[in-house]
Amino acid sequence: METVQSIKQRFGIIGNDKGLNRAIEKAIQVAPTDISVLVTGESGVGKEVVPKIIHQLSHRKHGKYIAVNCGAIPEGTIDSELFGHEKGAFTGATQTRSGYFEVADGGTIFLDEVGELPLTTQVRLLRVLENGEFIKVGSSKVQKTDVRIVAATNVNMFEAIEKEKFREDLYYRLSTIEIPIPALRKRKDDIHLLFRKFSSDFALKYKMPTIRLDDNAVQLLQNYRWSGNIRQLRNIAEQISVLESSRLIDASTLKTYLPNFGNQLPAVIKKEKTEGDFSTEREILYKVLFDMKSDLNDLKKLTMELMQNDNYKDVQEKKEHLIKKIYSDQSSKNTPQKEEVLALSGHSTDESSIEIVDSKEKFDFIEDVEEEEETLSLHDKEIELIKKSLERHNGKRKLAADELGISERTLYRKIKQYDL
Helix, strand or coil, X not given: CCCHHHHHHHHCCCCCCHHHHHHHHHHHHHCCCCCCEEEECCCCCCCCHHXXXXXXXXXXXXXXXXXXXXXXXXXXXXXXXXHCECCCCCCCCCCCECCHHHHCCCCEEEEECHHHCCHHHHHHHHHHHHHCEEECECCCCEEECCCEEEEEECCCHHHHHHCCCCCHHHHHHHCCEEEECCCHHHCHHHHHHXXXXXXXXXXXXXXXXXXXXXXXXXXXXXXXXXXXHHHHHHXXXXXXXXXXXXXXXXHHHHHCCCCCCCCCCCCCCCCCCCHHHHHHHHHHXXXXXXXXXHHHHHHHHHHHHHHHCCCHHHHHHHHHHHHHHHHHHHHHCCCCCHHHHHHHCCCCCCHHHCCCCCCHHHHHHHHHHHHCCCCCCHHHHHHHHHHHHHHHCCCCHXXXXXXXXXXXHHHHHHHHHHCC
């Protein structure tokens, strides 16, 4: 029986990571059977080598091995590619064509990016997995095939199932054995080995000395995130081999080839305030102001009642009860603080500042308040807010729009609408 080390030498696999070794062990163990296998892992980790190992170690090794990239075939033609079609089945079908499942009879089919298959094709594939039957496009004749299916995907299959983009029954038929391939950033000790291998290959290819990394560059290489995995590492090695005149690469030179080097930590994405959010906050504020206005009117009436009556004690009790009610109502709401709301309405936030006195001369302000009924229409307040913001930013619409929480285009439309 083949060993992990012999398989690595035979298929050119570099690395000693435990996860990688376990994946190879699984491939060796499952190869003699006809069990369906699903290879999972991020894009660029080298998932395509596993089905080759399985095919070469199986009893089908003398049969055909066909690799199909499901994500690269248009949805309208993938059924024809996989299962074939009859002459005249659709426009352009000038002759009968055999599909991959017919051609690979007795061999192995590798379905790469299987998570990209359309739902209608998934139904056809499920039938092949269950009983080895398929029907050509435009035909009514059932055909049989004996193929080993190995699939691979970089999609989170459980999320795809939840979003109804992939059939759950098909997933469980494909993943009888699941072989995960670890991402390159989880194989830190293998990264430099792979880089040296790629550098050596490119040195032979382009007939130039092999590039080497100093210690700081090696450390930088190992700590980089490698979102593109082995494919990205190979690409970087080729770029440096071709472009750098010096064959010894330091960390500062390597940094120039690593995209988004300074932004590898997970970003905290701040949700921008939309125009709808701003409108909602504004409506809440206006509602509070309306409530405050109603409460202040009650206070005015109470004060006038005190002026007209000598029953000071009863009115004083009513006043204190009303003030407590206002403060408790405001504090119980999930709205701006009462101090801010009272300040916006132009009144003091100190309860002790609301006094009841006997002299009519000291209530002249009440008449002034009644005469100056503040307009609280949304239209007027919106114009006022826009004007103030534009004045504050010296007419710069972008800064004003950011402050108001709306887009610059929306602000421009409102300026035209209100003729500001």
